[in-house]
Amino acid sequence: MTLLRAKIARRVALGPYDSRVSIGLRRDLSVAVSAPKARIPVSLRPFRQEDLPLLFPAGGDASAQSELVDVEWRLRAAAYGALPSRCFVAVDERSGRPCHIQWLTERGYSEAVRRAGALPALADDEAMLENAFTPVGYRGLGVMAAAIHLIAERASALGKRYLVAFVDADNHASLKGVERAGLTPWSIRTKRQFGFGLFRTVRFDPVAAPAAPGVLPAPEGGTATVGDRDGAGSTGQG
Numbered sequence: 270m271t272l273l274r275a276k277i278a279r280r281v282a283l284g285p286y287d288s289r290v291s292i293g294l295r296r297d298l299s300v301a302v303s304a305p306k307a308r309i310p311v312s313l314r315p316f317r318q319e320d321l322p323l324l325f326p327a328g329g330d331a332s333a334q335s336e337l338v339d340v341e342w343r344l345r346a347a348a349y350g351a352l353p354s355r356c357f358v359a360v361d362e363r364s365g366r367p368c369h370i371q372w373l374t375e376r377g378y379s380e381a382v383r384r385a386g387a388l389p390a391l392a393d394d395e396a397m398l399e400n401a402f403t404p405v406g407y408r409g410l411g412v413m414a415a416a417i418h419l420i421a422e423r424a425s426a427l428g429k430r431y432l433v434a435f436v437d438a439d440n441h442a443s444l445k446g447v448e449r450a451g452l453t454p455w456s457i458r459t460k461r462q463f464g465f466g467l468f469r470t471v472r473f474d475p476v477a478a479p480a481a482p483g484v485l486p487a488p489e490g491g492t493a494t495v496g497d498r499d500g501a502g503s504t505g506q507g
């Protein structure tokens with residue numbers, strides 16, 4: 270009964286119609302970029318269970334509480350194989366304290382997870398950043414950008430050529446961090462839901478490449494000038 274009530278409350282909270290736009294950003298890892306510097310020394314290591322209470326202390330802000338629920342779900346999904354995702358933390362080298370958490374996901378998540386998360390279909394040589402979180406006390410120090418750069422090195426070592434991330438268009442802090450780590454916009458994802466979440470659609474559109482000097486822009490509706498590995502134009506229902 271409690272579960273049913275929670276489910277109904279979640280549906281009602283969605284409302285009759287909603288649409289959400291995210292920017293897909295990507296970096297070609299075969300092209301070197303300069304490492305963004307955080308204002309504190311940080312290193313990267315795999316997540317450990319004892320990091321959780323340090324990243325998400327009891328009584329934290331609302332973003333920490335909702336992120337914690339997500340992290341716990343992701344840890345379970347990764348453990349039973351539904352989510353081919355590795356969890357990393359950036360550590361404040363002065364104290365050894367974890368100061369950022371982020372996931373690196375590879376191709377192979379279940380169709381149910383892909384639909385629920387409105388995720389793109391990744392190619393073998395692509396990896397995706399997910400669920401970045403910096404505790405309030407460490408925000409604005411450039412930790413996110415530094416962590417992404419270090420995670421990019423891990424992705425490269427795994428044989429990946431492209432690193433991608435989807436960030437809500439209104440999440441300016443996250444967009445700034447991702448772009449500072451050398452990723453550039455390449456796709457627009459639009460998620461829509463109708464009827465309190467009963468019907469969902471997701472659409473990926475390419476970001477038009479800037480015209481080369483001396484080349485006239487393509488007429489409106491013309492062929493997009495992006496690679497074919499971005500899932501552009503694909504539409505899913507969930």
Ligand SMILES: CC(C)(COP(=O)(O)OP(=O)(O)OC[C@H]1O[C@@H](n2cnc3c(N)ncnc32)[C@H](O)[C@@H]1OP(=O)(O)O)[C@@H](O)C(=O)NCCC(=O)NCCS
Binds near residue numbers: 404437442443445
């Ligand atoms: C998004 C988030 C991970 C950024 O972490 P961070 O370690 O503080 O990021 P960085 O310090 O590398 O860069 C953030 C930049 O955005 C800026 N910024 C912070 N809040 C901002 C806002 N509301 N609008 C515009 N810029 C903002 C910071 O000042 C900083 O820029 P600056 O160095 O020029 O001052 C962190 O804010 C967070 O955990 N938010 C809640 C969870 C979340 O939104 N995750 C992202 C999911 S995609």
